Amino acid sequence: MYQTDMYEGMLAETVTMHGANGDVINTYFARPLGPGPFPGVVLIHHLPGWDEWYREATRRFAQHGYSALSPNLYFRDGHGTPEDVAAKVRAAGGVPDDQVVGDVGGAMRYLRSLPYINGKVGVFGTCSGGRHAYLTACRAKGFDAAVDCWGGRVVMSREELTPKQPVAPIDYTKDLSCPLLGLFGEEDKGPTPEQVTRHDEELKKYGKTYEFHMYPNAGHGFFYYDRPAYRQQQAVDGWHKVFAFLQKHLG
């Protein structure tokens, strides 16, 4: 808990790291100043892209004591404004799941290589990034905690499967290797409350450590203060739950 007479400092900058296939990814990195040790968190951005909200969220994690890394998962589609690049990815049906797992795994290894990491690394994502956070926590070993905020298409029908997303993330549940926090809104169309219930049942079936919170009067993306989906009370409570969960498992 921050006290008014405490020293506080932060370093935030773009760096490069290696992702899937050894590709060099430009990445936003924020960490507290000082020797640490600090826990690490990989932030997986949402479909609207590697945007300002994600750079702010990355700094928010640093302010709360985490070495936070947010890779630009859309760098292979070129550079431009985050919107223009994200629009290109949206038109292409997103990025391949295997590639994301490789990129996020690379981010985890980057954090683990740093001398001031406390040995613990989590993964956080919202929207498509929430789905990717869950997927990666199942498929890439080495994470100590995962946060899935309203990740849609964790539960997928056969018709929704594509060459880029060939397996529904829920089908990897038995391989989930770390505690999971899920935050969802009752009014969300994806994931619907029914899909969240199905996910919940699958986690129970395999005896996983997890906590799901379903917020009333909230839909998709209720943390996004710049969108009409923002819900102040639910967002404040949700952020508290995120940091309490990560403190418990990474602190």
Next chain:
Amino acid sequence: MCTMIARQVEVEGRGKGPGGWFTVRQANVSYDHPFSLPLEHALNIDFVNEAQGPGARVAVELTVESARTLVETIQAVLTRAEAAGYLDRAQARTQSPT
């Protein structure tokens, strides 16, 4: 949610983006998160030229009702132009080297 409902179609035309007019080669049509329209989902159309990079883009984000009205209006205008013989003449001019 991210619907990932998107299609791309090849088109011929010109579009005016932040850098001025450019040749449009593709139209990307999606029903997914908009960037600016204050809705969770919208009918998004991006007129782009992929060869010129992500910035060669003219974007519109429409409500479903607006998108349907736009489709009907385009069809109505083309039908009227065709009935008046303009499409044949325009086609002939396009194909003529003069």
